[in-house]
Amino acid sequence: MTRSGRNPEKRLRAGRKRTASSARWLSRQLNDPYVQKAKAEGYRSRAAYKLLELDEKFRLLRNASRVVDLGIAPGGWSQVVRQRSPRAAVVGIDLLPTEPIEGVTIFQMDFMDDAAPGMLEAALDGAPDLVLSDMAANTVGHKQTDHLRTMGLVETAADFAIKSLAPGGAFVAKVLAGGTDNQLLALLKRHFLTVKHSKPPASRKDSSEWYVIAQGFKGQTET
Numbered sequence: 001m002t003r004s005g006r007n008p009e010k011r012l013r014a015g016r017k018r019t020a021s022s023a024r025w026l027s028r029q030l031n032d033p034y035v036q037k038a039k040a041e042g043y044r045s046r047a048a049y050k051l052l053e054l055d056e057k058f059r060l061l062r063n064a065s066r067v068v069d070l071g072i073a074p075g076g077w078s079q080v081v082r083q084r085s086p087r088a089a090v091v092g093i094d095l096l097p098t099e100p101i102e103g104v105t106i107f108q109m110d111f112m113d114d115a116a117p118g119m120l121e122a123a124l125d126g127a128p129d130l131v132l133s134d135m136a137a138n139t140v141g142h143k144q145t146d147h148l149r150t151m152g153l154v155e156t157a158a159d160f161a162i163k164s165l166a167p168g169g170a171f172v173a174k175v176l177a178g179g180t181d182n183q184l185l186a187l188l189k190r191h192f193l194t195v196k197h198s199k200p201p202a203s204r205k206d207s208s209e210w211y212v213i214a215q216g217f218k219g220q221t222e223t
Contacts, residue, residue: 034202038076044099046202047134048076050211053200055084058213060170064088066128068120068164070111070157071135073098081132091123111135111153117160127166133157133173136209150176154212155184161217162191169217176208188214 034046043049055061061084069078072092078101081090091105092098093116098106105123109116121127135157137149154173161171171192188195193216203209 043076043079044074045076048080049202050134050200051077051080051132053202054172054198054211054213055080057198057200058170058196058215060130060172060213060215061085061088064130066090066124066126066166067130067132068092068124068128068160069104070131070133070160071153072104072106075099075101075104077132077134078104089124089126091120093120112156117164120160121164127169128164129166129169131157131161131165131169131171133171136174136176150174151181151184155181158184158188158214161214162187165217167217167219171212171214171217173212175210175212185212188212191218192216193218 032046034049038044038046038048051060061067061081064081064085065088067078067081067085067088067090069081069090069092071094072078073094073096075092075098078090078092081088082101082103086103089105090101090103091107092101093107093109093111095108095110097108100106107116107119107123109119133154135150135153137153154175157173158171161169165171171188175197185195192214195212195214197210197212199210203211
């Protein structure tokens with residue numbers, strides 16, 4: 001027994017229960033400068049820096065007045081929106097619980113629910129000029145299946161953006177390695193003036209994630 005009353009052998013055995021993948025994740029978190037920076041600067045996750053870096057490059061938040069945050073939990077992106085556009089109305093949605101954020105309306109529900117789009121639009125009391133999606137499907141370990149499931153969310157988010165955005169608005173979404181599927185890419189190019197892919201520095205080099213940034217929404221057109 002130690003002075004704390006803990007049995008070191010018991011602690012060691014407990015440590016051995018950790019899987020190799022979880023041990024790697026823990027080690028990466030402990031040594032990640034973005035994780036440490038987020039804690040020091042009050043952001044809820046390191047993901048906040050991805051949006052900060054995307055904003056520096058594409059000026060997404062400069063004139064944002066109504067913003068939708070799809071996959072809001074734990075809230076890092078909405079924190080950035082509130083910081084850079086404090087007058088913007090912000091609404092977020094996620095299956096996971098999210099601690100309240102001042103000035104942000106949060107729905108804990110499935111974005112794929114038929115009622116979700118209407119609730120998001122009603123909460124803003126007007127058309128959004130920025131739709132953000134950091135959603136990703138829970139992985140099952142099969143690369144192709146994981147890609148298809150996540151891209152399904154991206155396609156639904158893009159459909160929502162196209163149906164709800166104000167003219168001139170923007171859409172940002174996380175995609176996986178290989179970027180946006182050709183069919184979706186063609187759809188975005190038809191509805192937005194510019195469509196680009198970007199991997200912000202805060203996105204880990206070994207991660208398969210990229211972001212698609214569609215700006216200059218043309219308004220409702222024939223699809």
